[in-house]
Amino acid sequence: MASQQEEGDLPQGFVRLRDVLDQKFVPGHIVNVIGSIIDTQALFKTSKDWKTTWSLMDWSVEDECYGVKLNIFRPRETDIPQIAYQDVVVVHRVKVQRYGGNMSFITNHQTTIRVYESSKIPRPPESASVALRPCTKKDERPELTEEIHHFVAAFYHKLDKTNAPSEEVFRQAARQSANVKDKFSLLQDVQAERFYDLIVRVVRAPHFDFDNKATLYVSDYTENPAFHDHIPENLDASQDGDVYGYTWEEPAPVAERWIAPEGKKSLQVTCWEPHSRALQEDVKLGSWIGLKNVQIRLGHDYKYLEGFVREDRTYPNRINVYPLNLDDRENMDDRLTAALRRQQAADKEKKKVIKDIKSAQVAGQKRKASQVQAIEDQPALKAKQRRAENRAKKKEEKARQNVVSAAPVAPSTKSDPPKQNPTQDVTLAGNRQIFCEKSNVGLTTIESMLEPSFMKIKIDADTVEVQVPFVNKKYLTFVRVVDFSPSCIEDFAVSRKITQYQDLSDSENSNGSSLDEDESSGGDNDPTVKRAWEWRFSLLLEDALPADGSSPARVWVTVNNGAGQCLTNLDADDLRKNRKCRYQLQDIMHILWGNLEEVKAANGEKQQASKQEVNSKPGSRGSNGNRTQMPDLDSDEEKEEASGRGKESSSRLNEIRLVSKPFTCPIKQYGVRTGKKDEWMRVFAMDGVRIKDV
DNA sequence: GGTTACGGT
Numbered sequence: 240m241a242s243q244q245e246e247g248d249l250p251q252g253f254v255r256l257r258d259v260l261d262q263k264f265v266p267g268h269i270v271n272v273i274g275s276i277i278d279t280q281a282l283f284k285t286s287k288d289w290k291t292t293w294s295l296m297d298w299s300v301e302d303e304c305y306g307v308k309l310n311i312f313r314p315r316e317t318d319i320p321q322i323a324y325q326d327v328v329v330v331h332r333v334k335v336q337r338y339g340g341n342m343s344f345i346t347n348h349q350t351t352i353r354v355y356e357s358s359k360i361p362r363p364p365e366s367a368s369v370a371l372r373p374c375t376k377k378d379e380r381p382e383l384t385e386e387i388h389h390f391v392a393a394f395y396h397k398l399d400k401t402n403a404p405s406e407e408v409f410r411q412a413a414r415q416s417a418n419v420k421d422k423f424s425l426l427q428d429v430q431a432e433r434f435y436d437l438i439v440r441v442v443r444a445p446h447f448d449f450d451n452k453a454t455l456y457v458s459d460y461t462e463n464p465a466f467h468d469h470i471p472e473n474l475d476a477s478q479d480g481d482v483y484g485y486t487w488e489e490p491a492p493v494a495e496r497w498i499a500p501e502g503k504k505s506l507q508v509t510c511w512e513p514h515s516r517a518l519q520e521d522v523k524l525g526s527w528i529g530l531k532n533v534q535i536r537l538g539h540d541y542k543y544l545e546g547f548v549r550e551d552r553t554y555p556n557r558i559n560v561y562p563l564n565l566d567d568r569e570n571m572d573d574r575l576t577a578a579l580r581r582q583q584a585a586d587k588e589k590k591k592v593i594k595d596i597k598s599a600q601v602a603g604q605k606r607k608a609s610q611v612q613a614i615e616d617q618p619a620l621k622a623k624q625r626r627a628e629n630r631a632k633k634k635e636e637k638a639r640q641n642v643v644s645a646a647p648v649a650p651s652t653k654s655d656p657p658k659q660n661p662t663q664d665v666t667l668a669g670n671r672q673i674f675c676e677k678s679n680v681g682l683t684t685i686e687s688m689l690e691p692s693f694m695k696i697k698i699d700a701d702t703v704e705v706q707v708p709f710v711n712k713k714y715l716t717f718v719r720v721v722d723f724s725p726s727c728i729e730d731f732a733v734s735r736k737i738t739q740y741q742d743l744s745d746s747e748n749s750n751g752s753s754l755d756e757d758e759s760s761g762g763d764n765d766p767t768v769k770r771a772w773e774w775r776f777s778l779l780l781e782d783a784l785p786a787d788g789s790s791p792a793r794v795w796v797t798v799n800n801g802a803g804q805c806l807t808n809l810d811a812d813d814l815r816k817n818r819k820c821r822y823q824l825q826d827i828m829h830i831l832w833g834n835l836e837e838v839k840a841a842n843g844e845k846q847q848a849s850k851q852e853v854n855s856k857p858g859s860r861g862s863n864g865n866r867t868q869m870p871d872l873d874s875d876e877e878k879e880e881a882s883g884r885g886k887e888s889s890s891r892l893n894e895i896r897l898v899s900k901p902f903t904c905p906i907k908q909y910g911v912r913t914g915k916k917d918e919w920m921r922v923f924a925m926d927g928v929r930i931k932d933v
Numbered sequence: 934g935g936t937t938a939c940g941g942t
Contacts, residue, residue, distance in 0.1 A: 420935080532938090539941090549940080
């Protein structure tokens with residue numbers, strides 16, 4: 240009951256520190272307090288004010304060694320009183336706050352502070368007024384009554400200071416606090432095995448596990464090469480009003496949603512108690528937060544840096560996660576302002592890319608209309624001649640592909656002049672490890688590419704538009720790979736006996752049927768017969784940017800040996816025998832199609848597709864009715880089937896989400912004979928794409 | 934604020 244009596248001893252209107260710690264006053268409450276200073280932090284300049292912190296002790300908290308913190312902010316350095324060890328302060332009208340998980344005081348304009356120099360405080364019943372230090376702040380009116388002077392003398396000499404730090408410790412602590420090591424860092428500068436204070440945005444909401452540990456992703460819109468490369472999914476031009484920018488065909492649940500900027504700009508952070516509690520209360524997707532003393536280390540896989548906010552062993556109550564207020568732009572921390580600017584710039588850039596993609600789509604439509612006229616110059620009946628030219632071109636290309644890598648479309652350095660070509664911006668939005676040949680062809684979509692081919696024919700004075708089986712034409716598309724064939728990667732290369740087919744005849748070369756894919760034809764297991772290996776596979780491509788509301792159009796494109804060499808930078812070989820080549824292929828294709836293999840495996844496509852690949856000769860259809868290589872003559876059917884299959888496929892693929900970066904892809908349309916006299920079908924082939932394994 | 938960092942995918 241001693242404390243009751245002590246409470247009674249406090250001058251009128253003053254509160255016990257214990258009651259503040261016990262949260263008897265809500266944050267924001269204004270109180271008067273008296274305490275002895277047991278700890279101090281050196282004065283320093285904030286972005287606006289001078290700041291110091293004192294720790295106060297009174298009878299009610301004398302059995303503890305920490306006291307209650309008083310945070311003093313004042314515009315001038317001289318406004319802050321000088322103090323010495325264990326000086327007694329009388330503080331009027333100070334605000335109670337909760338900061339870093341602890342209760343403390345913060346000054347405001349009304350707050351007055353008076354200090355009694357401890358070494359001069361006389362023993363009671365004398366008045367302590369003789370120990371009063373001069374008023375530092377000019378407008379500070381002394382409000383000290385005789386009652387207070389007498390109380391201070393009694394208070395100081397009665398206070399049990401055995402738990403308070405010694406004068407030596409006090410001095411040491413004060414000195415240490417002077418060498419303020421600013422641990423703030425941008426994410427771009429953090430290194431493993433160090434501790435940092437961060438100002439970041441939550442780009443993936445915290446996920447809490449059973450022991451309340453939280454995992455979240457944060458970004459300050461700076462890039463660190465040691466971070467995981469974030470791939471935004473399905474950048475969608477139809478969603479440019481979306482505040483999150485990157486959206487999904489079907490909105491992901493909030494818990495899984497990312498609003499991370501593209502690239503190596505996001506850090507995974509794990510927070511333990513008590514920090515995780517602060518996340519639970521105040522932090523959502525998109526929040527800006529301060530993180531203090533984040534330990535940076537390599538993650539479990541030793542590949543990427545991660546952050547850890549662990550319990551402070553010396554101060555287990557300390558919380559190093561705090562929400563940042565964006566409303567008061569005037570008094571905002573400069574570092575937060577800068578981070579917000581970076582976010583804004585990133586958002587703007589993203590919008591620009593989306594806009595450019597949209598206008599490229601529109602331009603593609605217009606171009607398509609004008610190209611119909613250009614076809615006039617290609618007489619329809621000179622197909623044979625065109626084929627010959629085509630073959631020559633292909634040979635040329637093959638030769639070139641073997642020597643020269645495809646030129647990147649994306650600007651290689653930041654110092655490049657600003658580019659107007661929309662495809663370049665598109666490339667920025669897509670997979671930066673995939674490059675394609677420079678092209679003077681504008682960007683178009685699979686959707687419009689699949690539209691029937693027409694050409695204009697002059698009959699006397701009239702021009703008639705005639706639908707034709709195919710045109711020779713190049714396209715540039717922005718796509719992702721959603722399926723491949725054959726389903727076994729080992730079958731991406733096929734062989735032929737060298738002796739038998741050394742000189743490929745025109746007809747064999749043009750429709751690709753020269754390749755011996757039949758085991759029973761002999762020679763495959765005959766070691767004396769040399770076999771040449773060639774790439775031959777197909778990829779199902781899907782528009783990465785479907786028009787508003789529509790499901791993306793898809794098309795199977797073939798990849799011939801030259802295109803395969805260019806794409807993978809590998810020479811074809813027997814992938815069942817040459818395991819190294821097989822793994823290299825798998826690694827490189829992973830860059831192109833992301834987790835497509837896993838998606839296919841998980842969705843049981845393997846069994847279905849292994850049958851289909853047996854028949855996968857150009858123009859044939861797999862047993863499941865899918866076109867594995869060549870589209871039909873009837874383009875209406877082709878389009879219908881392509882989109883129909885798309886739906887079916889995407890619902891199957893839903894079990895695991897396909898994660899891959901879209902890329903800019905040149906595609907060629909040309910024609911091949913069906914085998915029937917004068918019958919042609921159109922074929923799409925990927926060409927001039929290079930995956931860079933960096 | 935100085936130090937210093939486990940604990941779990």
